[in-house]
Amino acid sequence: MKILESQSALLTNHEVYTFLQNQAREYQEQKRRGPGNLETLRRELLQYLRSEENPLSQEPPAYNDESIAKLLERLRPYEIQKGEMVMIMNLRPVNIPMLNAVLEDMEERFTAEEQEDIAAGIEEVLGKFPPKGQGEEEGDAMQTTENGS
Amino acid sequence: MFILTKIADLVQIAPAQFEKHSRVAIEDNINAKYSNRVIQKIGLCICMYDLLWASEGLIGHGTGLVNVNVEFRLIVFRPFKGETILGRISSATPEGINIRTDFFEEIFVSYKELPESCEFNHNAQLWTWVVDDDRMYYDKNEPVRLSVIDEVWHDQVPEGTAEDAVEQAKKLSPYSIQGTMMKEGLGVCIWWDDTEE
Numbered sequence: 486m487k488i489l490e491s492q493s494a495l496l497t498n499h500e501v502y503t504f505l506q507n508q509a510r511e512y513q514e515q516k517r518r519g520p521g522n523l524e525t526l527r528r529e530l531l532q533y534l535r536s537e538e539n540p541l542s543q544e545p546p547a548y549n550d551e552s553i554a555k556l557l558e559r560l561r562p563y564e565i566q567k568g569e570m571v572m573i574m575n576l577r578p579v580n581i582p583m584l585n586a587v588l589e590d591m592e593e594r595f596t597a598e599e600q601e602d603i604a605a606g607i608e609e610v611l612g613k614f615p616p617k618g619q620g621e622e623e624g625d626a627m628q629t630t631e632n633g634s
Numbered sequence: 635m636f637i638l639t640k641i642a643d644l645v646q647i648a649p650a651q652f653e654k655h656s657r658v659a660i661e662d663n664i665n666a667k668y669s670n671r672v673i674q675k676i677g678l679c680i681c682m683y684d685l686l687w688a689s690e691g692l693i694g695h696g697t698g699l700v701n702v703n704v705e706f707r708l709i710v711f712r713p714f715k716g717e718t719i720l721g722r723i724s725s726a727t728p729e730g731i732n733i734r735t736d737f738f739e740e741i742f743v744s745y746k747e748l749p750e751s752c753e754f755n756h757n758a759q760l761w762t763w764v765v766d767d768d769r770m771y772y773d774k775n776e777p778v779r780l781s782v783i784d785e786v787w788h789d790q791v792p793e794g795t796a797e798d799a800v801e802q803a804k805k806l807s808p809y810s811i812q813g814t815m816m817k818e819g820l821g822v823c824i825w826w827d828d829t830e831e
Contacts, residue, residue, distance in 0.1 A: 522670040
């Protein structure tokens with residue numbers, strides 16, 4: 486084995502998710518199974534990407550292949566770095582505290598209005614979760630957490 | 635969280651796999667070798683992304699294996715330093731909080747990287763963040779956001795006997811991630827979910 490290029494590209498979760506879903510579908514159509522280690526990992530990874538907090542879990546899908554281009558266009562004035570853009574795609578921070586977890590030195594780089602506009606732009610392009618009617622499906626992880634807010 | 639890594643390798647296709655198309659046989663071989671394994675300083679390999687090049691197959695002398703030189707790109711899990719990612723709390727100790735994802739378990743947030751007014755509850759084995767008079771809990775299984783600050787690599791080259799190597803592999807995982815939750819927006823997800831704008 487020889488590493489030719491340790492990092493030739495950065496992928497968003499959406500790209501990985503789409504790739505794995507297509508792979509799973511193709512394998513099924515060809516009546517083919519990948520090696521066991523791959524099948525296990527693919528299942529676990531899809532489960533992670535579809536977990537409740539993950540924007541990719543939303544139905545109907547909030548993301549499509551044009552999402553990145555649209556988002557770049559919308560946020561162009563703010564000179565957001567590539568890594569930050571990937572995090573925005575992956576985590577979809579639509580409020581200020583979540584945005585703060587994604588943008589480095591947010592307070593120094595952006596005024597309060599700009600922060601609001603970035604969050605609004607993200608919501609415009611990528612959408613957001615509908616207000617929680619408290620999803621009943623997954624009860625176990627949700628206990629004892631009402632003291633938040 | 636994910637990157638593409640370009641790799642060159644030799645793939646050996648066994649006669650039993652000759653009925654497969656070459657492309658399928660090559661892909662299966664690559665995935666069998668790399669998927670769910672850690673390459674030091676590269677990350678956790680997910681699977682082959684695309685096949686860039688493959689040589690003619692050469693039949694090995696005496697074995698019947700077909701040798702093919704290939705170049706391909708691999709999807710790799712390797713969150714960069716400073717990246718914020720999602721995980722779930724798996725357990726807590728006085729030293730800090732262990733976090734996992736569905737496919738990767740080795741994430742740790744030291745007590746030094748929790749917000750200042752955090753305390754550990756020995757009876758319940760969990761951390762609590764005390765803000766004014768409010769107590770907020772880092773409950774087990776709770777989805778959290780953390781930011782990656784460092785990574786630790788352990789090359790599991792076998793030394794000594796096989797038993798030693800197995801013992802050592804149990805103690806030291808080949809790749810683990812250190813994170814922080816000391817920033818607004820990090821920590822248990824629902825704390826930050828619905829802020830009034």
